[in-house]
Amino acid sequence: MKLLVCVSKTPDTTAKIAFKDNNSAFEEDGVQFIMNPYDxxxxxxxxxxxxxxxxxxxxxxxxxxxxxxxxxxxxLAIGADSAVRIDANPQSAMFVARxxxxxxxxxxxxxxxxxxxxxxxNGSEVGAMVAELLDQPYISFANHLELxxxxxxxxxxxxxxxxxAELEVPFVLSAAKGLAEQRIPNMRGIMMAKRKPLKVVPPxxxxxxxxxxxxxxxxxxxxxxxxxxxxxDELVRLLHEEAKVI
Amino acid sequence: MxxxxxxxxxxxxxxxxxxxxxxxxxxxxxxxxDCVALTIGSAEGAGAxxxxxxxxxxxxxxxxxxxxxxxxYAAAIATAAQQLGASVVVISHSANGKSLLGRxxxxxxxxxxxxxxxxxxxxxxxxxxxxxxxxKAIAEYEVKSAVKVLSLMxxxxxxxxxxxxxxxxxxxxxxxxxxxxxxxxxTVDGIVxxxxxxxVVSAGRGMKGPENWAIVE
Numbered sequence: 079m080k081l082l083v084c085v086s087k088t089p090d091t092t093a094k095i096a097f098k099d100n101n102s103a104f105e106e107d108g109v110q111f112i113m114n115p116y117d118x119x120x121x122x123x124x125x126x127x128x129x130x131x132x133x134x135x136x137x138x139x140x141x142x143x144x145x146x147x148x149x150x151x152x153x154l155a156i157g158a159d160s161a162v163r164i165d166a167n168p169q170s171a172m173f174v175a176r177x178x179x180x181x182x183x184x185x186x187x188x189x190x191x192x193x194x195x196x197x198x199x200n201g202s203e204v205g206a207m208v209a210e211l212l213d214q215p216y217i218s219f220a221n222h223l224e225l226x227x228x229x230x231x232x233x234x235x236x237x238x239x240x241x242x243a244e245l246e247v248p249f250v251l252s253a254a255k256g257l258a259e260q261r262i263p264n265m266r267g268i269m270m271a272k273r274k275p276l277k278v279v280p281p282x283x284x285x286x287x288x289x290x291x292x293x294x295x296x297x298x299x300x301x302x303x304x305x306x307x308x309x310x311d312e313l314v315r316l317l318h319e320e321a322k323v324i
Numbered sequence: 325m326x327x328x329x330x331x332x333x334x335x336x337x338x339x340x341x342x343x344x345x346x347x348x349x350x351x352x353x354x355x356x357x358d359c360v361a362l363t364i365g366s367a368e369g370a371g372a373x374x375x376x377x378x379x380x381x382x383x384x385x386x387x388x389x390x391x392x393x394x395x396x397y398a399a400a401i402a403t404a405a406q407q408l409g410a411s412v413v414v415i416s417h418s419a420n421g422k423s424l425l426g427r428x429x430x431x432x433x434x435x436x437x438x439x440x441x442x443x444x445x446x447x448x449x450x451x452x453x454x455x456x457x458x459x460k461a462i463a464e465y466e467v468k469s470a471v472k473v474l475s476l477m478x479x480x481x482x483x484x485x486x487x488x489x490x491x492x493x494x495x496x497x498x499x500x501x502x503x504x505x506x507x508x509x510x511t512v513d514g515i516v517x518x519x520x521x522x523x524v525v526s527a528g529r530g531m532k533g534p535e536n537w538a539i540v541e
Contacts (some may be wrong), residue, residue: 095460172429172436195422199456199463201438206394206426215503216394218423231507236419237333237520239511241392245504252423287435287469291451294462323523 079134079225079247081125082187084178084208085153086114086168087146088198097293104198104293113149116193118156119260120253124223125191126157127258132225134188135159141168141177147276154271155263161274166281171199173284175207180282182212188247189230194219194254202252209250217243221256326352326359327410328378329401331420332367334511339520340416340476342376342483347476348414349377349486350443355412362404362495364389364397374490376483382408382495389499391506392420398427400499405432407497410471412444417475425475435467441480479522 089095089104090112096105112118125136138153140146141164150161164177182190190212195202202218209216219235233242235254263271305313317324328348330341345361352359361378363370370381384404388396401424405413413428415421417439429436437452441462444452449466452474456463518524527540 089457091458095457097461171426171438175426175430197458200454200458202422203426203429203436203438206398206423207430208426209395210398210427210430216423216427217504218394219419234419236509236511237338238513238515238517239509241506241510242508243504243506249504287433288437288465288467288472290463291466292464293456294464296455296459296462323525 079128079132079188080186081129081134081136082178082182082185082190083117083122083125083136083138083153083158084190084192084204085117085122085138085140085149086174086193086196087111087140087142087149088114088196091115091197095295101292101294102290111149113152114193114196116195116197116253118153118193120255120257121191121193121251122153122156122158123258123261124253125189126261128189128223128225137162137185137187139164139178139181141166141174141281143167144278150276151271152263154274154276155267156261157267159274161276163276163278164281165278170286170288171201171203172207172288173286175204175211176284177281178204179208179211181279182208188228190214190248190250192250192252194252205250205252212248212250215245215249216251217245217249218252219254220251221254223251223257325357325408325410326355326412326414327405327408328359328361328414329416329421329424330361330363330367330370330373330378330381331416331418332363332365335365335367337367337369337373339483340418340478341373343478343481344414344416344476345373345376345378346484346486347443347481348412350481351412351414351474352377354444354446357411360408360410362401363492364400370492371489374487375485377486378490379487381490381492383492384495384497384499386497386499388501391502393502393504393506394420394423394427396499396502398424398431400497402428402431403497404495405471407495413471413473415473415475417477421475425473428473432471432473433469434471434473435469436473436475437465437467438475439477440474441477443481444474478520
């Protein structure tokens with residue numbers, strides 16, 4: 079089974095969110111970057127589990143500058159066999175998807191795994207775009223995957239429940255919580271990652287049709303009101319008159 | 325024209341569909357055009373989408389669309405958008421909507437914004453806002469393409485009645501055969517799914533034990 083896992087670099091979940099250049103760009107100074115958790119914890123680990131069960135290879139792909147090599151090496155340390163970096167600044171979901179699809183077209187992958195969304199732009203678009211560009215089926219928000227030869231049984235989250243579907247490879251899948259358990263790279267993996275191949279590929283030209291022109295921070299939240307546990311009348315009054323929830 | 329895909333589940337429209345039509349109608353007002361709703365399958369009360377601002381409701385019925393598959397649904401919605409000459413396509417940012425948006429953007433060669441939370445502005449440039457960084461910031465996007473595709477974040481605006489029920493017109497669009505087989509759909513009836521909840525109440529250790537959970541419920 080030849081698998082491709084798409085990984086993104088995102089600010090750490092605890093990073094301070096600030097902007098620069100007249101609020102037109104994210105302020106990266108002092109920010110710790112990580113591999114997008116949905117890509118790492120669920121998409122990558124499940125792909126590795128599949129490889130360990132049935133054989134094959136796992137390649138990770140990232141669209142980004144050389145600074146992204148740190149998170150790519152982490153993916154290799156966790157267990158991916160090889161990596162590809164499309165050498166371009168990711169401007170939009172469509173830009174990223176077109177780069178991934180262009181690379182994947184010539185490689186004949188059995189399945190492509192992405193995280194359900196990145197924790198910065200929260201778009202959830204790339205998987206569907208890659209699937210459409212490659213004319214492949216797409217299962218989003220997968221929380222369980224079983225493979226029997228070339229046939230996959232996948233359950234996905236829907237509103238108020240789950241849906242179970244069966245399909246044949248090749249397909250694209252977006253990974254949600256439950257698909258796998260996070261793996262921590264061990265020392266052997268970290269050492270081996272340094273020797274694994276990381277191929278750098280020039281990007282395909284593409285003009286973005288939807289771009290961020292400015293950012294702003296939301297209004298500050300009101301302070302929490304503490305209510306004495308004995309003062310239930312006051313709690314009821316606040317919920318009724320201020321929060322308007324009862 | 326603004327085309328809104330009104331999503332239904334088990335033959336019923338949920339709040340997200342009415343939100344999307346309301347959003348589509350407000351977007352159409354901004355753009356000086358009409359809002360048209362599109363429904364797939366035979367959901368009950370499709371004409372009532374007119375009450376939320378749709379001037380027409382088109383219905384696609386095709387055996388290949390009996391179960392949701394983003395590939396077949398996107399093909400049908402994109403074909404409908406092209407047939408009807410839509411300049412903006414609005415869908416819900418639901419589980420299904422999230423798997424449709426990217427496909428529609430590719431099919432329609434459109435700029436897309438996922439999970440928008442505000443009605444667009446169109447004074448020379450089409451701009452729309454959405455929450456980013458898990459709600460810690462708001463981004464304003466400019467969409468430059470002739471056709472634009474937007475998914476509306478749930479609970480971003482309240483469904484608003486601003487019209488009356490309209491006739492449902494059949495739209496001749498055929499979908500390709502699905503390459504996946506839906507084996508089972510398990511949903512819990514009688515409760516509000518979390519994404520549709522208008523209010524989420526969080527309770528923790530202070531409740532001491534499950535026997536006290538009823539107080540919160």
